[in-house]
Every structure is written in C-alpha cells, then in structure tokens.
Amino acid sequence: MARTRTWATIALAGALGLSLAGCSSHGGKRAEEAREAASAQGRAAVDTPRWTFAMITHSGDGDTFWDIVQSGAKQAAVKDNINFLYSHDANAQQQAQLVDAAIDQKVDGIIVTLAKPDAMKAAVARAEKAGIPVVTVNSGSAQSKAFGALTHIGQDETIAGEAVGDELDKRGRKKVLCVLHEQGNVGHEQRCAGVKKTFHGTVENLYVNGTDMPDVQSAIEARLQSDKSVDAVVTLGAPYADTAVKARSDAGSKAEIDTFDLNAKVASELTEGTLGFAVDQQPYLQGYEAVDQLWLYKYNADTLGGGRPVLTGPQIVTKDQAASLERYTERGTR
Numbered sequence: 354m355a356r357t358r359t360w361a362t363i364a365l366a367g368a369l370g371l372s373l374a375g376c377s378s379h380g381g382k383r384a385e386e387a388r389e390a391a392s393a394q395g396r397a398a399v400d401t402p403r404w405t406f407a408m409i410t411h412s413g414d415g416d417t418f419w420d421i422v423q424s425g426a427k428q429a430a431v432k433d434n435i436n437f438l439y440s441h442d443a444n445a446q447q448q449a450q451l452v453d454a455a456i457d458q459k460v461d462g463i464i465v466t467l468a469k470p471d472a473m474k475a476a477v478a479r480a481e482k483a484g485i486p487v488v489t490v491n492s493g494s495a496q497s498k499a500f501g502a503l504t505h506i507g508q509d510e511t512i513a514g515e516a517v518g519d520e521l522d523k524r525g526r527k528k529v530l531c532v533l534h535e536q537g538n539v540g541h542e543q544r545c546a547g548v549k550k551t552f553h554g555t556v557e558n559l560y561v562n563g564t565d566m567p568d569v570q571s572a573i574e575a576r577l578q579s580d581k582s583v584d585a586v587v588t589l590g591a592p593y594a595d596t597a598v599k600a601r602s603d604a605g606s607k608a609e610i611d612t613f614d615l616n617a618k619v620a621s622e623l624t625e626g627t628l629g630f631a632v633d634q635q636p637y638l639q640g641y642e643a644v645d646q647l648w649l650y651k652y653n654a655d656t657l658g659g660g661r662p663v664l665t666g667p668q669i670v671t672k673d674q675a676a677s678l679e680r681y682t683e684r685g686t687r
Contacts, residue, residue: 397434399652404461405436406647408640409451411468411492411538413443413564417592417616418636422491424685425640426464433648443535443564445472452476455485462486462647467493467500468538474500488646490639492540494662503650504658506642508634508666510540513613514547516667517587518556520630526585526609527554530576534563534593541589544613548587557583566596573600577608585609591616591631598627615670617682623675631675634666637686 408426412419423439430437438460442448448465449472455463456479463480467473470493480487481501489497489505497505521529529552531545549556559576561569577583577600586601586608588594594612601608609629612619614636622628642663649655657663670678681687 396431398432399434399648401434401648401652403434403436404648404651405438405458406430406462406464406644407438407440407455407458407460408464408490408643409448409455410439410441410466410490411443411445411448412441412466415592416590418590418614421616421636421685421687422640425637425642426644427640429641429644429648433644435644435648437644445469445537449473449476452480456480456483459483460485461651462488464488464490464643464647466491467496468535468540470496470500470539477501486647486650488643490643491634491636492538495539497662498660503656504646505662506639506646506657506665507662508664509662510543511547511550512664513632513634513667514544514549515551516547516669517544517611517613517632518548518551520669521548521552521554521585521587521611524585524609524629526552528580528582529554529556529585529587530559530573530583530608531556532559532561532569532573532586532588532593532597534561534569534589536560544589545587563590563593566592569593570596570600570603573597574604577601577604577606581606583608585611585629588612590614591619594619594628594631595622598622615678615682615687617679617685620670620675620679620682620687623670623672624679626672629671631670632666633668633670633687635668635687636665638665 440451463485467489477487477500487502489502491507494505533541545558561572586597588597591614597610611629613632615631615633619631646657678687
C-alpha cells in the first residue's frame, strides 16, 4: 500500500511539475497560460490567484464520457485562471491513493467521483481535515453531503433510471436487459433499480466486464439468443451502445438498443435510427460547474445547491433531438 501511494504521489507530482515547469520565469508562466487559453479558445476572465484544482475520477482508460467532462473542466479552468490537474483509476483503492497524492501536493481544491463511496470516504475526510474544499461529481450524490463535500454536481441516478422506465413504457416494451459494465458501482445499480421502479414490464440485470468489449458483446449476444422475449437492451455508457448493436445483429434479435450518455457515435446512431434513445447527463456541464463551484467558494465563499445536488440530467434524447446536437458531440462538448 505504501508503494502504491508513493507511485500515486509521484504521478501527481509529475503532473504538477509539467504544469508548473513553464512558470519558473515570468515569460514561461505567460507561455504556459497562453497555451492553455489557446486550447480552450479563450482567456482568463478573472485576476484571482492561480489556484490548483485536481480532479480524480473512477474512469478507466479510453472512456469518451470523461473526455467530455474534462473538456468542460479545462475550459472553466482557463476562464477562472486555474491550474487544472486530471488523474483517474478504475480501481477504487488506487483512486483514493490519487486523492491522497493531491492532498500531499497541497492543491487548492479537489473534484472527485464516488462510484464506490466506501473506498473513498476516508480520502475525502483527509482532504476536509487538510482544509481542501471538495466537490463531488457524477456519482455519489447520496453520500456527498455526509462526506463533507461542498456540493454534488451530476444527475440523480435513480431519477434517471425512472425516466428510462417511463420512456420504455411509452415505447411499449415488455422485457428489458439492463447491462451493468462495472460491478460495485453504486450509480449503475441505482440506474437499473430506477428502471425497475417505473417500468411496467420485466427488467433483468446483466453484469459484464466493461474493460473487455468482446466479452461485453458475447454476453449480450448470448442473452439475446437464449431469450427472444427481450425487446430492449439498456446500456449504462455510450461506448457500450454500439457494442450492443453488434450483439443484436449477431444474435438475430430485433430488440431496441437504448443507452445512458451521449457522444458523437451515439448521436449519429440515434439520427440513423440504429438506437432508440439516449439519456444525457451533460458531462461537459459537470466538469465546467465543478471547477466554477470551487472557484466561487475560494473567491467568495459561495456554494451551489442549497445543500442538495445540482442536477445536470436526465434529458431523454431521441432521433428528433439528436441531429441538432450532433455538432456539439463532434466538438466534444455533448
């Protein structure tokens, strides 16, 4: 464990070093800030101190959803004159180690996800003890306030699941396969439970290994082949929707594929009619508002939400809305 924490500290220290390397002289600092401004197509709108905020998420490698979250966070960071650091690990213990590393580096604010809250509770408590304000995003809305975070920004997963159940009812579906790609993620469990709460038909959970797309495809295909009564498949992340489409084709099924989250591929498949609908939780907004919340707190002791989560979703996106959103998904902000 000590060796793991040392690695995490070194990794974050390296990120800090890279971000601050250009700041050793006045000219270097200006060059670094110019590069950041150019990347976000904007400039700092404030003259507050150049605070450092760290975002640590439970994302695995190559997850397009978190690319969109980062896009929002980075653009807000440029506007707010923030040095923004991002790190991630799908393993909850490793994610906690990254939070510890950020605390050791004495960052000015931390943004963190609570996909597996029990593993993150102590790390968030250490940040609070060190006087570092914390904002939670995306997952863990039920635990955020109890853990001492300023606020939670994201969608309520149970409410989002209920919205899916209602939409499936409108579409006349009778039996749904809810595909969970990360075991132990409380948000995923809440989504499928929400679907079951409002859907008038049958909901079955299918647990798959989300880090192995061929395994995901074969698992969905096998279930669709063995149970022809399944007329809808709900995936819990945009990258898994296209995999479910392939599984449906190979299984010879006519089940509708629906998904949580939106990206360029999902928007395109919605427009084509390959997918039924998507549930957008606006990840760009989650990243943007999390950085803004920390800046507001540091600058003016402001907090959002009045003790309740700040909701960014759900929004049901169908073929009719997808075309108008495609240009935003292509630039990586929806």
